[in-house]
Amino acid sequence: MAINIRNxxxxxxxxxxxxxxxxTIVDAVQSGEELMLPGLGVLFEIIWQNASENDKKEMLQRLAGGLAK
Known part of the structure; x- marks a missing residue:
């Protein structure tokens, strides 16, 4: 039985x-459970698809900055 996580x-x-x-987001992040990661990925995908080019650049800057710590 295949489960479509995205849907x-x-x-x-x-x-x-x-x-x-x-x-939902705060609970998933704070729980630290790896099972929540696909769901957060789906939510990020929706954010990314609906973001302007400037929003995308800002998200990438924040991501890069967070990874540099």
Whole structure:
């Protein structure tokens, strides 16, 4: 049985308020569970696909800065 993680994550958060989305992200990051990483990846994919070129550049700068620490 194949599970489509992308669709499952999208279905789980569709219709959530901004606060609920934030809670989902914070919980996933704070838990440190590797099982949450694919879900965060799906959420990042959605962010990336809907970001302007300037937003993408800023995200990349923040990522590079975070990795340089």
């Amino acid at each position: 499952a994550v999208i279905q789980n958060v569709t219709g959530n308020s901004r606060e609920e989305l934030e809670d």
